[in-house]
Amino acid sequence: MESFAKLITIDRSSPVPLYFQFAQQLQKLIETGVLPPGTRLSNEVALADQFGLSRPTMRQAMQHLVDKGLLARKRGVGTQVVTNRIRRQVEFTSLYDDLEREERRPRTEVLSLGTLPAGAEVAAALRLDEGTEVLALERLRFADDEPIALMRNHLPASLIELSSQTLAEAGLYQLLRRSGIGLSTARQTIGARRATAAEAQLLGESRGATLLTMARTAYDGSGEPVEYGVHVYRASRYSFEMTVAAH
Known part of the structure; x- marks a missing residue:
């Protein structure tokens, strides 16, 4: 029994x-x-x-x-x-910090890092002219050695110097704070869509599996945008939670 x-x-x-x-x-x-x-x-x-x-x-x-x-x-x-599902409050925190707090052993694999001309979406989010050089990075985030999220971020090119090594050792928001860049507020949108073949392979999901999405623009204390991120999360291992109040 x-x-x-x-x-x-x-x-x-x-x-x-x-x-x-x-x-x-x-x-x-x-x-x-x-x-x-x-x-x-x-x-x-x-x-x-x-x-x-x-x-x-x-x-x-x-x-x-x-x-x-x-x-x-x-x-x-x-x-x-299987490993307990990760539940994350919808608030202004980084995934790396949240995983560390829950003792889920975060690990990062840097897939790409470099500068490129900003497309229309990125330029609008960062309040830059289209075509302006921005720093672009793509990372695969693990929790307890299991892939959990694929993260694509863009920052103004002159804002901070980053390397694959530093990004593998700490979260992006941690690195920004260490460089004296304060993050004050963020605007984010949460949704869902099907995984592409490449995303499914990286995240260990079947092709077409449902992924949670989050697009976020983070601002400093003066209201200037410092980072625009588009992340996808495994819906089978991850969820967002929020507390709402009646009025």
Whole structure:
């Protein structure tokens, strides 16, 4: 019998679908650490029998958690709990700082770094004339040695000197702060789209997988733009959270 069996209860009188009741409770056990990453689960047939559910219902519950990135099916191994999903508050922080705070061992692979003429979108965000030279960088960010985000950033060319080594050792916002560049506010837009073949390969996702997107322009204390970033995140491993207030 699974060790967590007594922690899950199915209410057949509830209007909530049975598969969702099971999936929601199993998700809570994963997110609270009761079932840590690497935990192996019994096969769906055994779980269905154990909890008195039909096999299609159990299959739907397990697939729901696979789709959310909490479980993974591995041939020859079975179903396992995977690394906890990263949840990030929608606020003015850097991904590197957030991962360090959560002890998720951030690591950066610098894919490109150099100057190029600003296109219309970048020029507008940085309030520059189109064609002005800007510093462009592309990085792949890892959490616990798993790729989590692909980040493309543009900055005014004269703002700061960066190297692949310094970008691999610290977050961009950390480097800006160390150079005496204060960041005050940011304007950002969050969305979603399908991964390109290249993005899917870098992020370890299937082609066409859903990616979360964030476009952000950061400003200094005087209101001047200092950085424009367009990032994509694995929706199966990452989510944004926000707190809203009623008025």
